[in-house]
Amino acid sequence: MTHYAMVIDLNTCVGCNACMAACALENQTPVWKGEWRTHVHDKEIGLREDVHRRFFPRLCNHCDNPPCMSVCPTGATYKLPNGIVKVDADLCMGCLACAMACPYDARIEVTYADVRQGRDFYGSDYRRTSPSADKCTFCDHLVAVGRKPACVDTCVGSARMFGDLDDSSDPVAQMVASGVARPLLPHLGTRPNVYYIDDLKRRG
């Protein structure tokens, strides 16, 4: 059985935001209002000459126990057998309970106005027809044809790695199994499938 996961190495993310741009174009997100399915935060850590800038990419964690799915009143949020959490925009009424439940701030609002603006912004290829509480899908349409998610494909520092946790020969599975890559907020019981390799230990 396939169990998709992503590992993000904070040591090699240079904050170029190419992942955000690639994702936006691939998934037609409402970037005109600053809403992205994946976002790279940056933060200055340290004092005086020891300050460094940390880039922190984040996205939906495709949890094994997703709170956004359990609170969804219409069943619009669902999980594929391969672990990818998706939204059926036709079923979604946009109550945003999922956004409230998500500990990773991974939901974005797509309104009626965004659907209209999307037609102008993305042109005739625009696919969205109804508003919804949108989210990352690990680009499952690309994964289905053997490609990687757009953000992984475009990452210049190879900070993002995508793989199958159930394949013991997959580098992603090995990094997770070794404990080098760790999930965010594991104590919440969401069992996320996006793992991070810490940069602060190396930087001291």
Added chain:
Amino acid sequence: MDVTMTYHTQDIWTWWLALYLYFGGMGAAVLVVSFLTDMYIKPYPRLVLWGALSGIVMLSLGSMMLFGHLLHHVAVIHVLNPLILLRKPDAWIAWGTQFIVWMMVWGFLYAVPHIKDTKIAHRWQLTRKVWAWGTVVWLHDNCGRYAKLIGWLATINGIGVAVYTGLLLQSFPAVALWHNPGVPLLFTVSAFSTALAFLLVVLNLFNHWHEDQALRHFYERMDLILISAELVILFSFYQYMESGSESAVHSWVLLWGNMGWVIGFIGFGLVVPFMVELRGVLKGWSTRVPIVTASLLVLMGGYMLRYYFMYGGVYAYPW
């Protein structure tokens, strides 16, 4: 200080969601209290009519708040279908929507026999004709015959709505202020306290009859107990948040450092009405003004509780 964390409150569910929770909980509890009073304390058609009408209006107002803020209004049809509970038994909004819808249905049906006895029901020729229709006669007769069953169905749904308003917030695991078993308890107690306050206003201002004095005193005593329970629960929240997780501690700072919460809600929304009602229960008041004032303060406090709860929830993000 953890430099790798950032702390955020949310701007997704704000004052309007607080209104949804407030009107939902209070509206349901108003129906429950007025129907239980009619069934077990004394038959009281006017109270039933007031309770049913105001409860349904409150539930509708609250629901409109949520509906108005949906991103995709047409898709609400999925959650209005009762079969949604088979597909999504783990979603509290699905339960809450069904509780609210059926609460209004049973609430209306319980009031039907009493509506016929009002003057307004026979004022116009059209309404007199409607009451003579076969279906309406059948409905009227059966609602009267099965009044207790309908009353209990309304009561069960009403309690469901009141508890649901807390369970909804409890289902969000990232925020310590919300994700704990105290929230449904607090919101349920508050819902019934505000409902009693609302009915005390009705009984003192619009239905002030001498024979209801005992009922008013009973409501005052019940409200006093509920306010006491609310204060105890809030004290527990204070302790839980003060030494809790990062999310809880930040919520603690936001709430207990806010004069609106401390003085507005706890002071004027709970402590002052408690003192006024306690004086009323122990020694009585010579006028209606203190009890009406205390009730209005409880009503204000009920909304403030939910308002500050929505704004006080803190997400602790690890970036």
